[in-house]
Amino acid sequence: MEHIQRRPTGVARASSGLMDGLQRWLPKLVVAPTFILIGIGIYGYMLWTGVLSFTNSSFLPSYDFVGLAQYAKLMESERWLVASRNLAIFGGLFIGICLLIGVVLAIFLDQRIRQEGAIRTIYLYPMALSMIVTGTVWRWILNPSLGLEKLMHDWGWTSFSFDWLVDSDFAIYTIVMAAVWQASGFVMALFLAGLRGVDSSIMRAARVDGASLPVIYWKIILPSLRPVFFSSVMVLAHIAIKSFDLVMAMTSGGPGYSTDLPAVFMYAHTFTRGQMGLGSASAMLMLGAILALLVPYLYSELREKRHD
Amino acid sequence: MNIFKRHLTALAVSAALMPTAAVQAGEVEVLHWWTAGGEARAAAALKQMMEEQGHTWKDFAVAGGGGEAAMTVLKTRAVSGNPPAAAQIKGLDIREWAELGFLTSLDSVAESENWDQLIPPMISDVMKYEGEYVAVPVNVHRVNWLWVNPDVMEDAGVEIPTTLDEFFEVADKLKAEGYIPLAHGGQPWQDATVFDAVALAQLGPEDYRKAFVDHDMDVINSEKMEEVFSQFARVMSYVDDDAAGRDWNTATGMVIRGEAAMQIMGDWAKGEFTAAELTPGEDYLCAPAPGTAGQFTFNVDSFAMFSLTEDEDIKAQKDLARTILEPEFQTLFNQNKGSIPVRTDMDMGAFDTCAQASMETFRSSAEDGGLVPSFSHGLATTSYIQGQIFDVVTNFVNSNNPDPAKTTDQLAAAIQSAM
Numbered sequence: 001m002e003h004i005q006r007r008p009t010g011v012a013r014a015s016s017g018l019m020d021g022l023q024r025w026l027p028k029l030v031v032a033p034t035f036i037l038i039g040i041g042i043y044g045y046m047l048w049t050g051v052l053s054f055t056n057s058s059f060l061p062s063y064d065f066v067g068l069a070q071y072a073k074l075m076e077s078e079r080w081l082v083a084s085r086n087l088a089i090f091g092g093l094f095i096g097i098c099l100l101i102g103v104v105l106a107i108f109l110d111q112r113i114r115q116e117g118a119i120r121t122i123y124l125y126p127m128a129l130s131m132i133v134t135g136t137v138w139r140w141i142l143n144p145s146l147g148l149e150k151l152m153h154d155w156g157w158t159s160f161s162f163d164w165l166v167d168s169d170f171a172i173y174t175i176v177m178a179a180v181w182q183a184s185g186f187v188m189a190l191f192l193a194g195l196r197g198v199d200s201s202i203m204r205a206a207r208v209d210g211a212s213l214p215v216i217y218w219k220i221i222l223p224s225l226r227p228v229f230f231s232s233v234m235v236l237a238h239i240a241i242k243s244f245d246l247v248m249a250m251t252s253g254g255p256g257y258s259t260d261l262p263a264v265f266m267y268a269h270t271f272t273r274g275q276m277g278l279g280s281a282s283a284m285l286m287l288g289a290i291l292a293l294l295v296p297y298l299y300s301e302l303r304e305k306r307h308d
Numbered sequence: 309m310n311i312f313k314r315h316l317t318a319l320a321v322s323a324a325l326m327p328t329a330a331v332q333a334g335e336v337e338v339l340h341w342w343t344a345g346g347e348a349r350a351a352a353a354l355k356q357m358m359e360e361q362g363h364t365w366k367d368f369a370v371a372g373g374g375g376e377a378a379m380t381v382l383k384t385r386a387v388s389g390n391p392p393a394a395a396q397i398k399g400l401d402i403r404e405w406a407e408l409g410f411l412t413s414l415d416s417v418a419e420s421e422n423w424d425q426l427i428p429p430m431i432s433d434v435m436k437y438e439g440e441y442v443a444v445p446v447n448v449h450r451v452n453w454l455w456v457n458p459d460v461m462e463d464a465g466v467e468i469p470t471t472l473d474e475f476f477e478v479a480d481k482l483k484a485e486g487y488i489p490l491a492h493g494g495q496p497w498q499d500a501t502v503f504d505a506v507a508l509a510q511l512g513p514e515d516y517r518k519a520f521v522d523h524d525m526d527v528i529n530s531e532k533m534e535e536v537f538s539q540f541a542r543v544m545s546y547v548d549d550d551a552a553g554r555d556w557n558t559a560t561g562m563v564i565r566g567e568a569a570m571q572i573m574g575d576w577a578k579g580e581f582t583a584a585e586l587t588p589g590e591d592y593l594c595a596p597a598p599g600t601a602g603q604f605t606f607n608v609d610s611f612a613m614f615s616l617t618e619d620e621d622i623k624a625q626k627d628l629a630r631t632i633l634e635p636e637f638q639t640l641f642n643q644n645k646g647s648i649p650v651r652t653d654m655d656m657g658a659f660d661t662c663a664q665a666s667m668e669t670f671r672s673s674a675e676d677g678g679l680v681p682s683f684s685h686g687l688a689t690t691s692y693i694q695g696q697i698f699d700v701v702t703n704f705v706n707s708n709n710p711d712p713a714k715t716t717d718q719l720a721a722a723i724q725s726a727m
Contacts, residue, residue, distance in 0.1 A: 058692075059404060060383060073725060078718070079699050145550040166494070166552035168706040255494055255552040256706030257699060272376055273695040274404070 052280040059274030070281035083260040086172050091240035093176045102187025110195045123185035135249025138178040168258035187232050194228035230301055262286045334624025337366040339395035341378045346644035353640050357631050363624040368392050386410050391614035393625045399686035402612050406437035412615040414441040417626050426651045428674035444629045447647035449607040450666045451574040451682040452505045452597040460487055460569040468595045472509055475598040479546040482569045489546035491568035493554035496702040500684035502572045503701045506540045509599025513680050520683035529720035537712035544705050572597050578646040594662040603678035604669050607685040696722040
């Protein structure tokens with residue numbers, strides 16, 4: 001009897017020890033594949049791209065190191081300079097206008113208007129479209145012989161002219177228009193959520209003190225939405241720097257290469273022109289640009305958090 | 309690069325050590341991007357011919373991006389030591405693959421089939437690496453064609469222009485009649501295709517070859533090239549304002565519908581006219597691009613053959629190479645694709661008048677030196693230099709105040725930096 005009785009307890013003890021061990025290790029085991037995948041898929045390849053940017057890799061990777069020659073070539077390339085300048089124009093305008101429109105729309109929607117849900121959905125829906133669809137639709141709208149200009153001409157306003165899409169000096173602004181159309185609803189949603197989280201008693205108190213509505217928003221509510229600004233800028237900056245599909249769908253970088261962005265440049269050189277070294281160098285500069293923007297921002301934001 | 313060679317050697321050794329595989333019919337895997345219309349029919353015909361010879365055909369079609377997607381897949385397969393038997397690779401890219409040690413020699417087939425006699429040397433040079441055939445040409449496209457809508461020309465009372473000066477005269481008259489003189493799509497490769505034709509007309513075949521094949525700076529950075537750019541700007545001034553980003557077949561559609569009078573484009577444009585059920589010589593005309601009569605800018609599609617390990621597969625691969633150049637396939641394929649056979653000894657009776665004219669010029673230009681590789685389609689120079697030229701040309705076209713002298717300097721600098 002005794003040994004029979006002992007056995008279950010022994011099994012139970014052993015299995016409970018196993019359970020403990022499993023419990024301790026399970027989270028790590030579950031998370032491990034993700035970590036490994038991220039480690040290889042993101043940081044590993046980042047490193048590899050970095051290494052390739054110092055080689056003369058042509059259409060397959062090679063390991064003949066040439067120092068900074070690819071970066072020197074990049075700096076001399078007229079097309080890269082155009083791409084960088086375009087990113088500055090596109091990124092600056094895109095982030096700025098999106099924030100402005102998003103904030104204004106959110107404030108208007110926050111005034112307890114009728115049919116708010118429907119209106120909110122209408123503004124938010126462009127975000128659900130893929131950039132390819134957005135780009136194609138805007139290409140049709142802005143094409144002078146097909147879209148807006150033709151419509152105006154057909155309606156009798158024959159002096160109307162809007163040919164930015166085919167003008168190499170202005171085409172980049174049409175990309176901004178399409179991107180703003182797509183993303184400002186999303187910024188609005190972020191801000192609307194933020195505004196709903198603001199304690200309404202603050203507003204009532206400010207009103208009692210005689211502050212007008214614009215002043216309340218400008219001085220009290222918007223400053224309290226700093227974290228929302230922070231996340232919006234983060235998301236928008238990402239979209240701006242990695243923008244590729246929108247340009248490909250709208251202009252394919254044209255007319256000429258006047259709407260090239262660094263991502264388009266990188267793709268063209270790495271995959272179609274067999275210049276993997278040069279493409280990697282441009283990818284590294286893009287990474288550098290993101291880090292240069294984000295690290296100080298993250299640093300200042302996170303440090304202030306700690307003081308709170 | 310050594311890594312790949314070592315890799316391949318390792319593969320070869322391991323294959324040699326393996327016990328001989330049981331006898332089986334060879335399998336031939338072919339990477340191509342002929343997935344639509346006449347091209348797909350042509351690929352299916354090749355498949356059938358291979359199967360009749362007892363081999364298995366493994367289709368490896370990767371559509372999209374003018375072959376870019378296919379190239380990405382091919383690189384992965386080749387690096388991992390598992391390349392297809394044949395892949396659609398053209399122009400100077402063949403040499404790059406050969407340099408990396410991936411390609412196999414086809415000289416045994418070439419000798420028994422007498423390829424050197426069948427193919428003009430200008431083209432067989434592209435197919436060879438260090439004197440050995442590593443690729444098979446499939447067809448020849450002529451790039452310097454002018455496609456014309458005869459009704460529009462008649463309405464404006466003009467004839468087909470044979471020189472650039474005539475072209476300007478004709479274009480002015482067409483413009484006055486309210487037609488778009490030149491249909492064009494504002495994409496870099498199309499800009500380059502027109503530039504290709506203007507450069508050939510202005511420089512002549514010899515200087516064209518010096519500039520775009522040998523990259524002779526005396527020609528590239530010269531007043532002649534400045535003149536090419538100013539003539540090119542003049543030609544492009546007859547394109548409508550909305551051309552930016554337009555696809556080439558949309559531009560061909562403008563000629564078909566009679567909105568535009570002419571288009572400078574390779575003979576794949578014929579496919580669009582055929583699809584619209586038009587007859588060459590009646591409903592539409594083909595003529596050499598202005599100033600390039602008797603000259604021929606060629607664009608050749610080809611299959612590069614990769615090194616394989618199994619004997620049966622190698623046999624199948626060789627049979628594929630042989631079949632591609634046989635008259636039966638050449639006729640069938642090229643009728644579907646709009647191009648002409650790469651063999652100069654073929655009977656052209658079954659082809660339309662444009663293809664017959666093309667073949668005639670092909671034969672005569674191969675004799676008198678008017679046959680030049682098209683730089684805009686990757687036959688003359690590496691994809692890097694080609695891309696650099698594209699950038700300069702397309703930037704010039706789209707500039708609001710084009711400056712030929714400055715652009716010539718830019719062209720020289722761009723080519724220099726890529727050499």
